[in-house]
Amino acid sequence: MTVILVMFPESLKAEEMIKVKLVNNIDKTSELNFQFKGEYYTLDPMLSLHEGVNYSLTVTNNDFFILEGAGEKLKIKESLVLIPSNYDHAHRIAVNDRPYLGAMEFVIEDKKFIRPVNQLPLEDYLKGVVPNEVFPSWGLETLKAQTLAARTYAATHTSEVIDDTIRYQVYGGYTWYKNTSKAVEETHGEVITYQNKPINAFYSASNGGVTENNAHVWDGKPLPYFPVKKDPYDPIHPWKFNLQEVQISLNTINWENPHWWRETVEKDQAITSSMKRWLQRNGYPGNIKILSIPHFELSNKRHESERRITGSITIQFLHRLPEGTILFEQLVREEVAIDHIRPLIGGTIFKSYLIDSLEKNNGIYTMTGRGFGHGVGMSQWGAHIMGQTGSSYKEIIQFYYPGTSITNMNSK
Structure with a gap:
């Protein structure tokens, strides 16, 4: 799955390019629409497309088709690649009404879905990332620090196809803002390095007041520029959620009602929707009803940062198989790594592993904690506070990635 930019200007070929699979705003779908402004070429000599026309792409039985308005449906061989005659802002392609610069390839995914892949210069990719990772209204120095972290991360992934979600970095296409674009332009090519190599520039929304070492989150070798230390700038971001032990009582179900399920x-x-999605992805296909969570607790094991290490959870549920049989099932996770529990609750609810308490009263579990995310590297909210109090982007980078240097990857 590779976009070929054979018709881009020669000056662009020397620039670092990046390929981005568009997932965030495009679910698994067998149909999508696109149109473009400016002149675009395809790699199919039999296919001629025109500016301003609404096109539909569909997949049926692993066959790929394009339809122009109410016109003729044409079959596509393997994939559709669109390449602008010139790379500039006057040439852009809108996929389901969201604009993108650069080239676009539409491929068949899993034999039944359409997946667009955007390829464009790294610096313009960043202009679509930074305003989606932090607030574009934040101060310029903070935006520059975020730009360096994002550029460094992207520069270590140029040899692969990434996507536009939080799994990598959130990318919004050609939806740019003046301040974030200025931050990208004024730091052009700058990356964070250690011993002359770009680092994995991890960052999260909030570290809850203490940074974390990479080895505590992803195992591997602990890196010196990811120390565990107090962060006086992070605004802590305390969080809390409640979870009732009994979700559905079997005694309250009217089994005679044909619509009871x-x-x-x-x-x-x-x-419980997060629990269901996890269960369906992990060996329990079909429909699920969560009955209860009879056991949910954390161990006292903690990292140096005070983040929890292990916990236990039991989930009881009804599992309706595709043919209609209903089974009583139970998932037991006893003294497992806590990152095996958080996905069951959901990362936007169970926000971090910096957990202050988990208590059960009157059949209700209550968990409290601090921060949002893994806590490794830069705290985006902490960087915001540093910028507000007068720190430069270089000072922000040095605080969150101590011992690193800022290097221009374009300099020889």
């Missing part, structure tokens, strides 16, 4: 719902649906 549809009409029976859990009490904490924001959390």
Whole structure:
């Protein structure tokens, strides 16, 4: 799956390019629409597309088709690649009404879905990333620090196809803002290095007041520029959630009601929906109803940063198989790494591993904690506070990645 930019200007070929699979705003779909402004070419000599025309792409039985308005449906061989005659802001392609610069390839994914892949210069990619990772209204020095972290991260992934979600970096296409674009332009080519090599420039929204070492999160070798230390700038961001032990009581179900399955719902649906998705992805296909969480606790094991290490959870649920059989099931996770529990609750609810307490009263679990994310590297909110109090982007980088240097990757 590679976009070929054979018709880009020669001056662009020397620039660092990046390939981005568009996932964040495009679910698994067998149909999507696009149109473009400016002149675009395809790699199919039999296919001629025109500016301003609405096109539809569909996949049926692993066959790929393009339809121009109410016109003829044409079959596509393998993939569709669109390449602008010139790389500039006047040439852009809108996929489901969201604009993108550069080239676009539409490929078949899993034999039934359409997946667009955008390829463009790294610096313009960053202009679509920074305003989606932090608030574009934040101060310029903070935006520059975020730009360096984002550029360094992207520069270590140019040999692969990344996506536009939090799994890598959130990329919004050609939706730019003046301040974030200025931050990208004024730091052009600058990356964070250690011993002359770009680092893995991790960052998270908030570290809860203490940074974390990479080895505590992803194992591997502990790196000196990811120390565990107090962060006086991070605004802590305390969080809390409640989870009822009994979600559905079997005694309250009217088994004579033919619609009982549809009409029976859990009490904490924001959390139980995460549980269901995890279970369906991990060996329990079909429909699920969460009955109860009879056991949920944390061990006293902690890292130096005070982040929790292990915990236990038991989930009891009804599992309706595709043919209609309903089974009583139980998932037991006893003294497991806590990152095996958090996905069951959901990362936007169970926000970090810096957990202050987990208590159970009157059949309700209550967890409290601090921060949002893994806590390794830069705290985005901490960088915001540093910028507000007069720190430069270089000082922000040195605080969150101590011992590193700022290097221009374009200099020889």
